[in-house]
Amino acid sequence: MTGKSSGRIDTKLVQSGRRKEWTGAAVNPPVWHASTMLFDTVADLQKAAPANGTFYYGRHGAPTSWALAEALTALEPGAAGTRLFPSGVAAIAMALLTVLRPGDDLLMVDNAYGPTRAFCDGELRRLGITTRYYDPLVGAGIAELIGKNTRAIFLESPGSLTFEVQDVPAICAAAKANGVVTLLDNTWATPYFFQAIASGIDLSIVSCTKYIGGHSDLMMGAVTAADSCWKELERRAQLYGQVVAPDDASMAARGLRTLGVRLERHQQNAIKVAQWLATQPQVARVLHPALSDCPGHAHWARDYRGASGLFSIVLNGGGAEQRARFIDGLEHFAIGYSWGGFESLAIPADPERLRRSTTWGADGPLVRLHIGLEDPDDLIADLERGLRAYPYAPHSSE
């Protein structure tokens, strides 16, 4: 047991990070509650240098968090390392601060997560960094948007409300040709379904709160870096004092061990539910990357190894009030933010309010569903009950 796993991805999920010097004889590393590390002599103290994997001071981590970071790195072939952050948003913010300087120009995808946009429009603007929003389906056309001050392109694929799948390789190629750094929010697919670094991304961001932790009981983010950005990411994380608590790291690593079986089931259940929803008259559209009419579906089919449990539906007519009644009436879908846990969730979302460079139009209100690990037939029966009562508008052509 070396902790360095050379096996296939399911083996890596079980093995990686479990170095003998961190776990001892146990299967799992202990939970190291430690702020101060002790040195035998003054000389040892003066000689020590803070580095990932070296005892120095609790802010630089301990085996519990190193094991998790190493495991996440192992899932991204070609990656140099991973840093952990106390939330997904902290990971996004730190990844952006790693690459951007005052005067820089950032290209941000227009289907991005609300808090990502808020960070750009508020904090980055205050630092003298401009953000321009681009069409998620721009593909190789991104080259035309790259200006002389453009330092970075941020991708979120698929977008977590409207699910456009981006042409990641094309965007990475254009970025590389222009010396521009790429950042991807890979939370939806996780490295299990999409290996971002090997696809050309410089900084791959995952909100571990979602599928990595997988049990709706912790907050955490991770940034995995290619060689190009690793040293700078490490330095930023240290300067800003970014650290995760050992209990959370231990819980997240525990979640990671079942990531494969959970994602496999989330995928199977979500596709079943999505395909069923696509045949319902009350549903105008199903935005699920594995379904052929999802924008960017061809990119998903070409680049992704699978699909997770999160997707949206557009209801056929009706408004916010009808939508709220539909969601309130569901039995197996709890109402709450986040996703990636074992349980099913439903929330209303209004993408039109967020868009900047593109517009969002639909036949009715949007509901985002997270399909959990319940029996999918129970979920379908639940949605069926809800939809039956939905006052949908038959198409105007009828």
Add this chain to the structure above:
Amino acid sequence: MKTPRHPSTIVAGARPDADPSYSSITPPLWSSDTFRWANSESKPHYDYSRTVNPNRDLLLDALAELEGATGGAITNSGQSATLLALLLVPADRLIVAPHDCYGGTFRLLKGLEAQGRLRALFVDMGDEKAFAAAMDRRPGLVWIESPSNPLLRITDIVARARTAKDAGALVVADNTLLTPVRQKPLELGCDLVMHSTTKALNGHSDLFGGALLAKDPALVERIEWWANAAGLNGSAFDSWQTLRGLRTLDLRVERQERSATLLAEWLVKRPEVLGVNFPGLRSHPNHELAGRQQGGPGFMISFRLTGDENDSEAFLAALQLVTLASSLGGFSSLICQPATMTHRGMPSEAQDKAGIHHSLLRLSVGLEDVGDLISDIERGFDAIGALAASAVGEQP
């Protein structure tokens, strides 16, 4: 009567109602030892955590629903659950257990017998005559373990439970190896079902726990009474953590079982292997019975190597992916040599009688890629080959 829910819906089913304060999706951890009374006369439902605790109840509710039980107790280890079952039987009664039962069960029964608290009789559960003869002695309790550990023999639970109950015995089944997603002993006629939750129910090799469940409300009351009186209940934290592990039970067992089936089919073809015990193989003597009584073959395999102790040692030492350790059912594959590890509590004569040969190895298949597991075991076989080659080389 509620319609039975599918196991995955039971374990994943969000319980925001369980958190009366904030409706959190995952329950908070109620680590408090004691709870406030509104006044000295009205005892609150939760009064003292040795007796009753919300985290334990949440786990108990989920396990009971999975097993088709009405209640029971969550204990601090599998052995505590076994002890709890034995406490239900009056002193000096005869306890009948399988001759190849788990080493810890054997040790506890022998220990209590040595103190004169009970009389223990170990029988071959596959031997109908021997079993009938044991029932003629009117036992107080009959212990069933199917599949057995480590030999994976299958007991006809329906038949044995019926005979035992006719003889007036309480019937308990240790369901640790299969879990309720593959076998439901209460539906097969047992009175009690026992678990070491340390294993697949928790599934992450990071705690100790047990459970004893029953359908009959009168039995449940006795279990609760003894669990409280003897202080055998599990901690709030371990219950919380076990419930977290339980969320993925169905998925883990499915994957582990799929890999175990492929591994067993591969192992039978290897010349280094003398025999493979796996209920999913057609060659298993109880293959058909297992198919009837179980929802699947499970994820445990045992097999014997053809060589001697040096071969076993070389084989085990060469493994890099599969860890040499006791316990089973976790995400990570473990191998053990029961004779010197899990069944050390059983004297060698008893091991011989049970058929636990020194060269028998028990494999708990985890969530790794099955191709990588096969490569690792192949590495072990290569080491045996290398040993044989060097032995030949040493000859003058």
